[in-house]
Amino acid sequence: MAFVIGRKLVTDTAEYDDYAYGLLLPVRLGSTGYFDQAFTSFEQARANLLNLLLTKKGERIMQPDFGSGLQSILFEQETENLPEVLEDTITENVRFWLPYITIEEIDVQMTDEMKNNNTANMSIKFTVGSDIAIQEITFTIQG
Secondary structure, eight states: OOOOOOOOOOOOOGGGTTOOOEEOSSOOOOSSSSSOEEOSHHHHHHHHHHHHHHSOTTOSTTOTTOSOOHHHHHTSOOOTTHHHHHHHHHHHHHHHHOTTEEEEEEEEEOOHHHHHTTEEEEEEEEEETTOOOOEEEEEEEEO
């Protein structure tokens, strides 16, 4: 279960341009050090969202409930409402683990061939905090 320890308003300003928020995913060589780092809240929110959605439940040590479980849903028996189940799962997990991210739109695309291969293409539009700028991530999930 997530606990709110304290809240601090963070804004992207020129004063903090040289400060990194955290690491970007996938982990790769960066221009400012060994790991590529996020220097804006949107970059870090995007990395956190991808990390959550691509992590299988039980995969993270000491936090077995962290992750989305999307991969296991793709292996369940096929039903007509599979895209809705995926959308609900994403919304629930983001609401719990990343409450500062608001999901605006989720688009799940699955062809018959993709269903046979337990794969789905997803596009998620989201905002971070009170900022109204919409960001989008697109990824493929495979069971």
